Amino acid sequence: MGAENDSENDPAMTILPIDPVANATPEALRGFLATCRTAAQRDGHAKLVSISIAVDALDPLAVLESIFEPDEPHFYAERVSLDTAIAGAEAVVATDAHGPERFAAAQRFIDETLAHTIAVGEVEAAFGGPHFFAAFAFENELAPGEPFPAARVFVPRWQVARAGSGTTAVANLLVTPDAPLELLAEKVWRAHGKFRTFEYAAPEPPTQTADARATLKVTDQGDYPAAVAQAIARIAAGEFSKIVLARTRTVQASEPLHPLQMLNQLRQRFPECHAFSIANGRGQSFIGATPERLARVSRGALETEALAGSAPRGASATEDARLGAELLRSDKDRREQRLVLDSIQRRLTPLGFALEFPAEPILKKLANVQHLLTPVRAVLPPHVRLLDVLAQLHPTPAVGGSPRAAAIAGIRQLEGFSRGLYAGAIGWINARGGGEFFVGLRSALVDGCTARLFAGAGIVAGSAPEKERAETELKFRAMQEALKL
Numbered sequence: 001m002g003a004e005n006d007s008e009n010d011p012a013m014t015i016l017p018i019d020p021v022a023n024a025t026p027e028a029l030r031g032f033l034a035t036c037r038t039a040a041q042r043d044g045h046a047k048l049v050s051i052s053i054a055v056d057a058l059d060p061l062a063v064l065e066s067i068f069e070p071d072e073p074h075f076y077a078e079r080v081s082l083d084t085a086i087a088g089a090e091a092v093v094a095t096d097a098h099g100p101e102r103f104a105a106a107q108r109f110i111d112e113t114l115a116h117t118i119a120v121g122e123v124e125a126a127f128g129g130p131h132f133f134a135a136f137a138f139e140n141e142l143a144p145g146e147p148f149p150a151a152r153v154f155v156p157r158w159q160v161a162r163a164g165s166g167t168t169a170v171a172n173l174l175v176t177p178d179a180p181l182e183l184l185a186e187k188v189w190r191a192h193g194k195f196r197t198f199e200y201a202a203p204e205p206p207t208q209t210a211d212a213r214a215t216l217k218v219t220d221q222g223d224y225p226a227a228v229a230q231a232i233a234r235i236a237a238g239e240f241s242k243i244v245l246a247r248t249r250t251v252q253a254s255e256p257l258h259p260l261q262m263l264n265q266l267r268q269r270f271p272e273c274h275a276f277s278i279a280n281g282r283g284q285s286f287i288g289a290t291p292e293r294l295a296r297v298s299r300g301a302l303e304t305e306a307l308a309g310s311a312p313r314g315a316s317a318t319e320d321a322r323l324g325a326e327l328l329r330s331d332k333d334r335r336e337q338r339l340v341l342d343s344i345q346r347r348l349t350p351l352g353f354a355l356e357f358p359a360e361p362i363l364k365k366l367a368n369v370q371h372l373l374t375p376v377r378a379v380l381p382p383h384v385r386l387l388d389v390l391a392q393l394h395p396t397p398a399v400g401g402s403p404r405a406a407a408i409a410g411i412r413q414l415e416g417f418s419r420g421l422y423a424g425a426i427g428w429i430n431a432r433g434g435g436e437f438f439v440g441l442r443s444a445l446v447d448g449c450t451a452r453l454f455a456g457a458g459i460v461a462g463s464a465p466e467k468e469r470a471e472t473e474l475k476f477r478a479m480q481e482a483l484k485l
């Protein structure tokens with residue numbers, strides 16, 4: 001992940017040359033909000049007002065933890081190795097979408113919102129300006145009652161992000177034609193003061209810590225090796241050449257699980273992954289540390305990757321290197337990964353992309369597992385946007401299969417549970433069209449005292465049920481350690 005500062009794209013919003021720090025008085029703020037309200041009255045449409053300021057160095061996760069409210073939605077993403085983290089909470093504007101056009105519907109919402117956005121302050125800074133946080137489930141239709149819809153996009157009320165040594169705080173508010181100015185100004189003034197000299201909350205009492213928590217029950221759903229055996233038979237019959245089958249494990253704890261405490265474990269142990277949390281504001285959070293970037297757009301370039309094929313890490317340097325070398329030579333894993341790369345090429349070429357990638361995959365080494373990885377780069381063709389790319393790529397054969405439609409039908413029949421956000425696309429987009437999405441892997445749905453863990457493995461000709469089961473055990477380990485199991 002990186003700060004998306006896409007200087008060549010003009011943002012589609014109005015930027016007013018007002019410095020909110022130099023004009024930081026309650027009167028100046030009221031005056032500014034009055035201007036915004038006049039614009040809302042003139043256009044007969046509420047304005048999203050976005051105020052960005054540079055602040056003293058802050059840890060966005062600690063900020064989120066300090067002001068965490070289980071009944072407010074939040075979004076968090078961090079890539080420790082790239083020294084970037086972004087947090088946002090409470091929704092000022094939001095939309096849900098479903099169906100095959102959900103990415104296009106999300107784009108329309110973003111365009112319409114930006115057409116009525118007034119931004120001031122450090123809009124050009126890394127993570128300046130309003131950001132749209134988004135989560136797309138694996139499937140484009142979900143049954144009612146799921147914790148997250150097929151697509152949700154929201155702009156947070158506040159956002160704090162760090163890129164290297166710079167920290168930017170953004171306050172977003174909706175100014176309607178009849179907005180109560182005094183009240184709004186007072187709220188923003190308070191938020192402004194809070195982020196400029198942020199005081200982290202005092203530590204939680206000891207009974208709330210993970211160490212005091214006991215695991216009461218661990219339950220696995222379904223018979224995974226049997227499902228894999230059926231998938232192998234269907235591959236032999238020519239139904240599909242690859243299918244990614246997942247399994248779930250439910251962990252019941254003696255005390256409520258705190259998603260942000262688990263995230264702190266994940267970010268420390270998986271610096272090369274995106275650690276993330278997305279909360280629905282109804283007490284449920286989807287969290288994880290994923291190794292897979294789906295797409296990043298920054299400065300007119302697209303970055304994506306083909307990640308698939310897995311091996312354990314070795315206990316010694318020699319064993320680790322041997323396992324890595326075997327993975328690089330493994331015909332089965334190379335086919336599994338090649339299908340992902342082929343699909344990326346097949347789906348992005350018609351959009352006008354000329355993809356650049358190395359001929360041979362490299363190893364991506366995580367604490368619990370290593371994968372084959374081909375990084376892919378391309379110049380973004382004119383008029384192609386990040387969500388167009390997502391609509392083409394998702395789901396890649398790293399989480400679905402090949403051919404796509406047959407594999408997805410097979411997943412529904414063989415898995416027997418709803419994936420929800422597992423293997424979905426999670427990320428953000430800024431006002432310039434830059435942004436980043438990753439795939440919701442190595443993840444869990446946390447709800448009160450329960451965590452539902454997800455892990456899957458790619459099945460091709462030559463796969464063996466027991467080996468695939470062992471591979472999913474390794475993948476479960478990331479979340480199990482965060483739960484201190």
Ligand SMILES: C=C(O[C@H]1C=CC=C(C(=O)O)[C@@H]1O)C(=O)O
Nearest residue numbers: 308309310398441455456457458
């Ligand atoms: C589907 C998952 O991982 C994917 C990403 C990397 C390697 C994979 C594999 O080797 O099977 C999977 O395609 C998962 O972690 O649940």
